[in-house]
Amino acid sequence: MSAEGLADVWQDWQDAVNMTAGELEDWLETDESRSVGQKDDGGESTGHRSGRRIIEILRTRKDDLGDDDVEHMAKVVGYVHRHLAQRPSGDVEDAAWRYSLMNWGHDPLKA
Numbered sequence: 001m002s003a004e005g006l007a008d009v010w011q012d013w014q015d016a017v018n019m020t021a022g023e024l025e026d027w028l029e030t031d032e033s034r035s036v037g038q039k040d041d042g043g044e045s046t047g048h049r050s051g052r053r054i055i056e057i058l059r060t061r062k063d064d065l066g067d068d069d070v071e072h073m074a075k076v077v078g079y080v081h082r083h084l085a086q087r088p089s090g091d092v093e094d095a096a097w098r099y100s101l102m103n104w105g106h107d108p109l110k111a
Contacts, residue, residue, distance in 0.1 A: 016080040017105035021058040047103035054105040
């Protein structure tokens with residue numbers, strides 16, 4: 001992926017991922033975080049694994065991001081946009097919908 005690829009996804013990534021590396025790291029340690037998502041063979045969910053990868057990306061200097069990082073950033077942006085479009089009605093504070101988004105680095109209740 002070229003520098004243009006990173007430039008294409010950068011602003012969307014900044015908008016989609018509204019949790020800091022520390023916030024996301026703390027969140028991934030919770031039972032709520034582990035309770036949601038698609039799991040292969042009862043292991044770690046796709047979103048939880050993605051959250052760990054997002055932390056790595058957040059802690060990497062922009063100039064040091066590689067092609068695989070940029071690909072994952074684009075995947076995260078797509079997931080967050082799709083999931084936000086499916087917002088359930090009512091209070092979402094304790095909803096699996098919110099927990100899933102938070103595993104992907106986006107807290108919909110964060111201003």
